[in-house]
Amino acid sequence: MAKTVDEALFKITPQIQKLSKICEENNAIDKELFTKYEVKRGLRDLNGKGVLAGLTNVSDVHAKEIIDGKEVPCPGSLYYRGYNIKDLVNGFLSAHHFGFEEIAYLLLFGELPTKKQLEEFHDLLVERRTLPPNFVRDVIMKASSPDMMNSISRSILQLYSYDEKADDTSIPNVLRQCLNLISQFPMLMVYGYHAYNYKMGEDLFIYAPKPELSTAENILMMLREDRKYTELEAKILDMALVLHMDHGGGNNSTFTTHVVTSSGTDTYSTMAAAMASLKGPKHGGANIKVVKMFEDMKAQLNDWADEDEVKDYLSRLLDKQAFDKKGLIYGMGHAVYSISDPRAEIFKVFVEKLAKEKGYEKEYALYELVERLGPQVIGEKRKIYKGVNANVDFYSGLVYSMLGLPPALYTPIFAAARVVGWSAHRLEELKNVDKIIRPAYKALAGHKEYVKLEDR
Missing domain, CATH: 1.10.580.10 (Citrate Synthase, domain 1)
Incomplete structure (x- = not known):
């Protein structure tokens, strides 16, 4: 019986598995080389500071102050065209x-x-x-x-x-x-x-x-x-x-x-x-991950208010033993902010009000507990180059769920707003700027002589 088009297109065959291993082996780069050649992975340094790639008047994210000639983390601020959010x-x-x-x-x-x-x-x-x-x-x-x-x-x-x-x-x-x-x-x-x-x-x-x-x-x-x-x-x-x-x-x-x-x-x-x-x-898809993480957490916890039990779950998250086993506490940490995300702070005020109106006090208390314990657990498990705080995605998913919005629209709602910024x-x-953006990548592969097919 001939294979259908669907079977041919969507099945990961043994041949593809074999080729994927070859692909992984020939694409792997020693992480130490990024340090050796001073490559800023993610276009950010170890402290989270981004590589300067352009100029803008549209908005500004402020998370550090200069004190005595040194950069010092400060509560985060977001400015739209110079106005504080x-x-x-x-x-x-x-x-x-x-x-x-x-x-x-x-x-x-x-x-x-x-x-x-x-x-x-x-x-x-x-x-x-x-x-x-x-x-x-x-x-x-x-x-x-x-x-x-x-x-x-x-x-x-x-x-x-x-x-x-x-x-x-x-x-x-x-x-x-x-x-x-x-x-x-x-x-x-x-x-x-x-x-x-x-x-x-x-x-x-x-x-x-x-x-x-x-x-x-x-x-x-x-x-x-x-x-x-x-x-x-x-x-x-x-x-x-x-x-x-x-x-x-x-x-x-x-x-x-x-x-x-x-x-x-x-x-x-x-x-x-x-x-x-x-x-x-x-x-933008992080808010869905936060909601799903909390759903898994609530299903596994016997007492949502038990700090030791919550802390143990967060430890298992970081050890890749819980939820999606990615080793992340979704909604915690940000590429720029180290003390606080101003958007999360604004959200939190309304989350509390909405939680009381909608009868979500218990869920809100769990979110607050994770917000407090998360940085502690991350500090115990990981080397932190800058502070860790709850970001806007931490609370946005909870807000959307209390509003009765379907999870399928969480990220699109983000996009409905961000299309203005874009x-x-x-x-x-x-x-x-009338110049195409083209950063440099250092080539690691040595030059090789071509080998004819019949000689390989």
Whole structure:
């Protein structure tokens, strides 16, 4: 009986296993060589300081101070166009309006909008909350994917085909494309989720966004069959979008945006590349890992409040004996922050309030306990070159679960916010740098003489 196409494509055969071993053997590099040649793995030094690869006005991550000529860790701060993120959040919360549109304007155009400018910008986004005719049927509904990041990326790439000026990289045209994607992203995300559920036998409902609603409100409205949500839910989701909007030019997906933009390619390809980066569990996919880690933890603990039992579980995590056996406590530690992540601090205030309202006090107490014990256990098990703290992913998954959001959309929600930052950085790269990014790699393989096939 002949093998089917599916069997041939998706089965790891003994031949592939054998070839993979050859591949691993010939790709292995002695870790000591990275030190010998002073290669900054991850483009960061042992203290987590990144290699300077560019300049940006969009945002800044501040985690160290110069005292007596030496760099000293300090509580983390995040600045959007020079404004402290805590001040921005407090500003729109105290004014009782949603922040996504205001902060998106700030990141894209470099200044806080006036009331009139904000209203006009909101109307501009509303005009673009639409997809090409039959796009949902012809693209989103066909070959729906269980992974929403892949589904959205495919939709973004398909939008290229509907754009008569897809390859025009002038600033006005790229700004138009970016505004379109910022406005369309919630639909690509939610409709992709519903399309897959429909494929799996559930009811299909596709709601058009409402012009009077904010981005956060529309996401919740389009997502839920009854279209209902509370004001608190919308405000917390809105705040989450603001906190995830940008994080300096060096984070993996934003650096990807700069790299791909520097090649001269189109906006759709650039955003799809950034999406591929953000999907990774070491980047935007980390919040899902945090939630799954806690699910495993809760299943294994007899008493969630027992510090010794929790500490033992965390030790087993680091020893690769628990959860996914990767040796990581997900949500703990950050490439830049060593004392505190300001986004996590803001989140934590609302997590506590939401936990009380939703009856999640026990879960919140466990998260707090892990936040306190995690750095201790890591310090006992690993050599730490800088401090370890809870990052924004530590609490974002808990917030989303309390909001009743499906795990499949945790990372896409991150992307719905970060597409604003990617847009700002793409525009900045196009405006200031006309040179392709090409760092150097030191070649280790010695030169060899070619051997004819019959002589091998």
